[in-house]
Amino acid sequence: MWSPYKKRVLRDVDRWQSQGWLSDEGRTAIVADIQSRGRDFNLASALGILASVLFGFAAISFVAAHWEDVPRLARLALLLACIWAGYGIAGWLEARGHSLLADAGVLFSSGMFGASIMLISQMYHIAGNAADGVLFWWIGTLVAGVALRSNPTLALTMVLVCVWSFLKISENNDVHWPFLIGWGLVTVAFAWQRWWPGLHLSALALSLFIVSIGYLLESGHSHDLVAIVGVLAALGAVALEKLRPDLDHIAAPVFAYAVAVAYEGLFVLQFFESAPLGRLIVLAVVTLVLLIAVIAYAMAQGNRGALWIAYIAFSIEVLSLYGVTVGSILGTSLFFLIAAVIVAALAYAALRLARQSQSGGLAA
Amino acid sequence: MIVERKWLWPLLGGVAFLQSAALFGMVYERHRLLKSGREITLSVRPLDPRDLFRGDYVTLGYDISTLTKSDTESDPDYGGFVAGSDAFVTLAPKPEGGWTVAHAGSTYPSKVAPGEVVLKGRVLSAWKSQDPAVTNVTVRYGIEQYFVPEGTGRDLEAKVRDHKIEAIVAVGSDGGAAIKGLVIDGERHEDPPLL
Numbered sequence: 001m002w003s004p005y006k007k008r009v010l011r012d013v014d015r016w017q018s019q020g021w022l023s024d025e026g027r028t029a030i031v032a033d034i035q036s037r038g039r040d041f042n043l044a045s046a047l048g049i050l051a052s053v054l055f056g057f058a059a060i061s062f063v064a065a066h067w068e069d070v071p072r073l074a075r076l077a078l079l080l081a082c083i084w085a086g087y088g089i090a091g092w093l094e095a096r097g098h099s100l101l102a103d104a105g106v107l108f109s110s111g112m113f114g115a116s117i118m119l120i121s122q123m124y125h126i127a128g129n130a131a132d133g134v135l136f137w138w139i140g141t142l143v144a145g146v147a148l149r150s151n152p153t154l155a156l157t158m159v160l161v162c163v164w165s166f167l168k169i170s171e172n173n174d175v176h177w178p179f180l181i182g183w184g185l186v187t188v189a190f191a192w193q194r195w196w197p198g199l200h201l202s203a204l205a206l207s208l209f210i211v212s213i214g215y216l217l218e219s220g221h222s223h224d225l226v227a228i229v230g231v232l233a234a235l236g237a238v239a240l241e242k243l244r245p246d247l248d249h250i251a252a253p254v255f256a257y258a259v260a261v262a263y264e265g266l267f268v269l270q271f272f273e274s275a276p277l278g279r280l281i282v283l284a285v286v287t288l289v290l291l292i293a294v295i296a297y298a299m300a301q302g303n304r305g306a307l308w309i310a311y312i313a314f315s316i317e318v319l320s321l322y323g324v325t326v327g328s329i330l331g332t333s334l335f336f337l338i339a340a341v342i343v344a345a346l347a348y349a350a351l352r353l354a355r356q357s358q359s360g361g362l363a364a
Numbered sequence: 365m366i367v368e369r370k371w372l373w374p375l376l377g378g379v380a381f382l383q384s385a386a387l388f389g390m391v392y393e394r395h396r397l398l399k400s401g402r403e404i405t406l407s408v409r410p411l412d413p414r415d416l417f418r419g420d421y422v423t424l425g426y427d428i429s430t431l432t433k434s435d436t437e438s439d440p441d442y443g444g445f446v447a448g449s450d451a452f453v454t455l456a457p458k459p460e461g462g463w464t465v466a467h468a469g470s471t472y473p474s475k476v477a478p479g480e481v482v483l484k485g486r487v488l489s490a491w492k493s494q495d496p497a498v499t500n501v502t503v504r505y506g507i508e509q510y511f512v513p514e515g516t517g518r519d520l521e522a523k524v525r526d527h528k529i530e531a532i533v534a535v536g537s538d539g540g541a542a543i544k545g546l547v548i549d550g551e552r553h554e555d556p557p558l559l
Contacts, residue, residue, distance in 0.1 A: 172448035
């Protein structure tokens with residue numbers, strides 16, 4: 001449970017109590033319930049995770065410096081000892097109930113596993129297989145993350161899957177479909193763990209992958225596909241929210257990420273692909289209408305993530321259109337006219353929403 | 365971590381063992397390739413010496429790193445080369461020493477004459493030049509980096525300037541290649557074996 005939510009509820013509880021709506025027992029019960037839910041992310045475990053990341057980087061740069069004074073077998077033995085030590089410390093901490101600090105130990109060992117792969121590549125002058133090395137690494141961290149149910153290690157695995165695909169894409173300059181296998185495995189693990197930040201990481205990784213397709217298929221001009229996939233995913237999220245209102249905690253973030261993906265595609269189609277004027281106008285109108293629809297929908301659903309993405313996208317859209325239209329045939333005055341119409345439409349939508357919620361409130 | 369107490373140590377031990385075994389497997393595979401692979405010596409193409417030992421590894425270029433269509437006229441499979449695909453390059457010994465490309469294709473050659481050796485690589489790029497009959501292919505064999513101890517690059521660089529460098533390469537039966545060491549002016553520099 002994230003502490004901002006706890007703080008918010010506690011503040012509200014105090015307010016409700018001072019208004020006399022809440023008894024002392026009621027307040028105590030609510031506070032106890034909030035405190036008992038979820039494990040707090042304390043400073044010690046956060047620092048532990050950071051320290052293990054730093055240890056990992058230290059080891060990797062140590063290896064990169066080609067540590068010649070020590071015999072090769074001893075170097076390998078030292079790295080293996082580090083892997084075992086990390087797991088040993090993790091077990092010791094877990095047995096004493098420091099579960100989050102134990103995660104730092106597992107994360108450290110997973111980093112050491114990667115450092116060992118790099119060292120062996122260096123020892124044997126294995127060149128040009130950085131992607132294969134990262135593939136080997138993420139399979140190892142996935143096994144550790146699933147077997148030990150360690151969320152930070154699974155997060156590292158997702159990052160490594162992205163690095164693997166990035167290396168493959170820069171090597172072949174083609175869509176790296178095997179990414180979906182790695183992504184699917186890690187996402188299933190996140191879902192099994194019921195770890196929300198991890199699922200957000202999955203959504204972000206998949207969004208980046210879909211966006212990358214736009215730059216890779218059809219020699220880098222399939223951004224229309226990105227926009228369509230984004231719009232369809234957003235519609236799917238809306239349908240899910242309507243059909244299964246109990247799943248809105250899944251539908252809402254999916255909607256927000258889909259909006260971001262769809263807008264990225266539409267933005268590139270409008271401003272990077274040097275669209276002719278007629279096409280640009282059509283695309284701009286479609287984009288603005290869609291964004292206003294998103295804003296209205298996000299407001300109605302209380303989807304703050306989607307609302308912010310749509311606000312930012314709207315601002316970028318208007319500024320970019322301004323930049324394109326200045327001095328062109330369209331003319332700045334026409335641009336302001338369009339902007340005025342859009343903002344007026346927004347205001348009307350907001351007014352209607354306000355009325356709806358007011359009448360709803362009266363009825364209740 | 366959310367692990368049941370009785371499973372804690374077996375799981376930790378299991379994961380540590382699996383990761384260690386994977387690393388040992390990686391070392392063993394290389395070790396075996398270096399030990400049992402067929403040894404060939406390839407001359408390293410002169411590179412800009414300032415570039416040669418700048419970092420902590422040397423980038424090695426070979427004559428067989430770039431193929432042109434004339435090398436492979438006999439090969440109907442030549443069109444199968446696209447960036448990222450496998451490349452199997454058959455080398456034949458030259459009478460005066462060294463190796464020359466006898467055949468190249470994207471699948472393992474069906475017949476290999478005794479004395480010839482097949483190297484497996486990966487196509488980095490394949491592009492048609494202005495003459496449509498000529499296609500240039502760049503291949504990476506995984507033997508293009510030679511790591512040197514930190515700080516010793518400059519010495520080697522001075523040694524190497526105006527000298528002849530060759531790479532000692534071990535080639536496995538599947539075509540996989542690994543660098544054993546370098547020959548600088550007839551002097552053999554080789555890493556001692558791990559075990």
